[in-house]
Amino acid sequence: MALARTIENEAPVIALRNLTVAYPRYGGEPRTALAGIDLAIDAGEMVGLVGEAGAGKTLLARTIMDAIPGDGRLVCGEMDYRGAPISRIGRDDSPVRPGRDIAMIVSNPRNELNPVLTVGTQITNVIRHHLRLGKAEARERALQMLRAVAIPDPERRLDAWPHELSGGMAQRVVIAIALACNPGLVISDDATSALDVTVQRQVLDLFKALVEDKGVAALLITRDIAVTAHYCDRIVILYDGEVVEDAPRKAFFDRPHHPYSVLLMAAFAHSVSLRRQWTAAPLKTAASPACRFAERCVRRQPRCIAEAPALRDVAPGRRVRCHFPVEAVA
Template structure:
């Protein structure tokens, strides 16, 4: 083992126990049992916490478990997914122990989700202003005129031009970027404490994407909302997130403050991702295809070993722990990339 790793002793769970955490995930494992074959382990003993007002970028290739993690937090796993172990604590409350109706009250109000394909989210038969107002009324104890006022305010906040007129527009009358703004307005109308954005801007063209991300960041910052920002585009996280977590085969393999992550990436996978994004559009393309090798229940050793250019014999037999190699910078690797200082 590398001496710097041996020297690192702090348990990443320490981070989960931070008193300013709005969300703390401990030892979370999620699998999809598939009939006639071994279950796919989509999330493996994952520890992660997000502080109040923090934007955490969760980056990983297709099939790495990002959506599974988001849905496990929300208590909305797609079939046949199930949580095998672990806890999810939100604002001091254990979400897994909560009855469904209490969870439903939290979803949409305290925790909101922004996902791609905004048109699929919107009811084609109801005007967008009314849809935002309905979400507000469902969760906040307010009269109809108040909720209409709030909806209009939200349309202004997400910078929809001519918001009064757009209040009465139907979803099909809006462009893709505009529809995404409306979905954002719906997510934000109850001033949630925590937002999960799952690949929300991926279908939009680059300019619109940049505008929407800026807007989202400003709104989140001004409300002190925490956010988990899920993306396959590591480049976006540089300007957008306070910390970056890289997920590979259901495990966090690197977690660091954004500046440190980009200055000093230590996991060979992160280094590969950064190189691929900086220089090679073909590698970028490849990264968007689902992981070919899924992690089955019995896997030992480092899941990244078969693809790793730094691989050593020990990597195939030992599953590395997530260790803090510099303050706040966690890496799950037996042979991390260490640069001369």
Template sequence: MEKLIELKDVKTSFFTHLGEVQAVRGVSYSLNKGEALGIVGESGSGKSITSMSVMGLLQYPGTVKSGEIVFKGEDLLKKNKKEMMSIRGNEIAMIFQDPMTSLNPVYTVGDQIMEAIRKHQNLSKAEALKKAIEMLELVGIPDPTKRINAYPHEFSGGMRQRVMIAIALSCEPDLLIADEPTTALDVTIQAQILDLMKELKDKLNTSIVLITHDLGVVADVCSRVLVMYGGLIMEEGKVEDIFYNPKHPYTVGLLKSIPKIEHKERLVPIDGTPPDLLHPPKGCPFAARCEHAMNICMEERPEFFNCGEGHKSMCWLLHPDSPKTELKGGVR
């Protein structure tokens, strides 16, 4: 398959008055054309910052310290502001986390969709209006000819999220980054948004990076998953590998915290707190919260161990000389 984007050892930090916060500490992954990739993990694990690094949207004091972000064969980190503005919103688009605050309340939704279209495509105002109406229709907003002149406050939360998707897709991007697109939406609207994203992926052959803390959302949309923690990728694999055969204790902990209707069991929380990225641990970032932690886990960061085709995990338990420990987890 054609590789669309590849991150190579990307490191992103925030230089604050307290010191350097190492938010992303060496993330590498690739995404093929037309593929949907899920990135999961707790708040503060580096999911959104990785994607903001891709978009070139980091603001002071944040900066990408090192690494490469290769999109269509070119390193985005070597692009200047003008070049990134022509790519952002056009070839790479992002659906932001909160539709309530992402839309400008003093402009109609039509104006906000047309702004992206006119900026990146050589269309007249009338042509841009026509396309904006088509985009509202595409994302399932009823009576788009009338609603194009409505303001954000006249839409429900789910409808506002659809408007955000319409803006992101208006220039038919090759890559769509969706940062928790179903947060704060009820389950019915959430299902509709996810169905819409799957339909658009198939129709437009758009690659999707879906950022979420909800593993159920990932199972519905994605074919491959990255599990992030402490600014690093802990485990990577196909959805089936992550859900049915997890190989990292953190992944197991995330799966155990999902409510299961068929099993009336207590939810098992992950004890402890995430690491302080002002002073990140030398070894595995999850070691302090891991029931299987060994001395080496505290002292040295593990390498990636292959667990099968396309499945790898950063855990010392997978080393040939480690004590044999069975990780009890996964979806049953």
């Protein structure tokens, strides 16, 4: 459990505190797209970040990488890498480099690979740039990485071109590049969603094994809660830019506490009746409710309209942002 382990011994690989990002709005107040995100991930821990489209998953990943898209602005927040505060990663004075210490894998591997460079050149370029190795050493390391991601005939693949690879193979190469410099944190942003189910499973199995083997902290971003049920140690649910629940996997799937988590589980279980039971009638009020989920919440009460709930501890290693968390789902 991330928080408990952190207190007992070493610092988490990454710790975010109160990370808040806003976008300007024409003629109005800026829109807070990420609101006070607190999140810590330990070495060897895989955290699943789940939320619907527009919840802020990619924005969170890009904020960690110091690459906020568009005219978004980091309003406040702090970030520690292995216990040391870092203002922004990737700046000249920062000891933390994107691509070396924090790597990201995205869903379209072919877009990540340069079509006019061989696989070997692309991996060795990254290794030589970040680890300052010589040509022969870098090539040897590239070969090791292709072996690690279980690419058949790795010597030959070093000289292959990206267009010669299948989607699954290309994703393995991208994972090899991401892990080549021993990063502390790897973020997978919906990285396997474009692959067919069997290949997706193989790539996720491999990713999980590498995370455990190398003791890397991993953030697995997905809209598919089923994926996190198989692969993640902890589940974090994001709704409209806020963490609404953060729980160890088993505790979460045994009993989700936030009403939105229950809705996600209903979708996961393909349960029409559960879904209907947890879908709210429209809220008849002109004012925006203080709780961001209140409009869709079947459990809302006047307090939810008046007072924003804080993310609070409800059990060791378990937090929920709700005035009236769910005790048990019928």
